[in-house]
Amino acid sequence: MTKKPLIISTDPGIDDIAAMTISLFAKELDVRMIVPTWGNVALNYTLQNTLNLEKFLNTKVPVVVGANQPLVRPAISAASVHGKTGIAGFEFPTADKSLVRPGLAATLMYKEIKNSSEKVTLLGIGPLTDYALLFKQYPDVVDNIEEVVIMGANIGRGNHSPLAEYNIAGDPEAAQVVFHSGLKMKVAPLEIGNKAHVTQEQMKEIKACGKVGDMLYSMFSNIHEPDGDPRIKIFDPTAVGLILCPEAFTLKQADVEIELAGRYTSGASVIDFMSKTPNAEVAVDVDVDKFADWFIKSIQNAEQERK
Template identity: 80%
Template sequence: MNKKPLIISTDPGIDDIAAMTISFFAKELDVRMIVPTWGNVQLEYTLQNTLNLEKFLHTKVPVVVGANQPLVAPMISAASVHGKIGIAGFDFEEADRSLVKPGLAATVMAEEIKNSPEKVTLLGIGPLTDYALLFKQYPEVKENIDQIVIMGGNIGRGNHSPLAEYNIAGDPEAAQVVFHSGLPIKVAPLEIGNKAHLTQDQMSKVKECGEVGNMLYSLFSHIHEPDGDPRIKIYDPTAVGILLHPEMFTLKKANVEIELRGQFTYGASVINFMDQEHANAEIATDVDLDQFSKWFIDSIKNSDQGRE
């Protein structure tokens, strides 16, 4: 099997930890690089969380330091949901910085993409700042990118503001650049994360998946949803699910624009399913919950077995 080369931009964050863990050990993927960016919490924390996860998992994927703030927008934070350092609920052993690869993220990503014999996939599970910088500084890399898979945006109401989802609201200008990149884009919006939840019984099965399962169970048990919903919602891993098993999802083409000027709607994702002529993305509108939950639990088992 030819593995898909993958670069991950992430802001861990609890659900980012799950998405990275699954990606590292998925037999279909070759994770070439992790680019932690500011997002759920500040860059100093997201970087250290990434390194700590790799130490825990015994993986050696290069880490490149990403952006420490949005392109234009004021910085926001989700520390109230994920904890001050982004990973409340589990004490990782602190890692050194031996996996950190020097250089600006856009430049290092561009070199990796240009030199890859196979087209590279980009996974964006945080604000899209670094991918926007990549496309603005090195537009020629698009020729060797297969697709972009994003967890972000919302069809209806938002979770950061009434009409904006957190990852897109974090850097709306960057998101607009990415959606206008001309590349194939698949999106797991907020609604899919809301649907792709796990019950407490299913989370107990996750806990039984060895040390990796216990780690993720501990993290997810400490998520505090703003709306008080007790279900365990699995946001970022839905993007990995779309990448690996799109058949689990209903995908519909749409034109996506990001609101950049509205006083009360700044950062909103304007997803227009009626404008097929200018469609620039495929949006997941539904998920087979039984298939997804089974895949998620099986992926955690696989990750625990793959951890040496």
């Protein structure tokens, strides 16, 4: 099997940890680089969380330090949902910085992508600041990129503001750059994460997988949704699902534009499914049973592959 080269931009965050864990052990993927960025919590936490996860999983994927703030705006935070450090509920072993590759994220991503014999897929499960910097600094990089797959945007109501989803609202200017990159894009919007979920019984099945399952069970049990919804909703792994389990999703072509100037709508995703000039495929539905089955099997695979 030819593995798909992958770079991950992430802001862990509990659900980011699940998405990275699945990706690092997926037989179909070759994770070349992880770029922690500001997002759910500050960069110093997301960087350490990434390193700690790799130590726990015994993986050695290079880590590149990403952006510590949005392109233009002040940073926002989701610490109230994910805990102060971003990963409430589980104590990881503290890792050193030996996996950190020195240099600017945009430059190091550019070199990795240009030197790859196969086109690279970009997975974005946090604010898109680093990918926007990559495209602005090195516009020719798009020739070596297969597609961009993100968890972000919203078709209807938002979770950061009434009309804006968190990852996009965090850096709307960066998101607009990425959506106008000319690259093939797949989007798992907020609505898909709201629908994709595992039950409490399924979470017990995950917990029984072993150390990896227990880690994820502990963290997901500590997510505090602002709306008080008791379901275990799965957000960032839905973007990985678009790559590895596409049969679970229904996608529609759309033109996605990001509101940059609205007084009450800044950061909103304007998704036009009637556009004659689409720039993305947006997931509009998910088969919850298929997704949950894939998600659980992916965690079981991670447990089996973890050395």
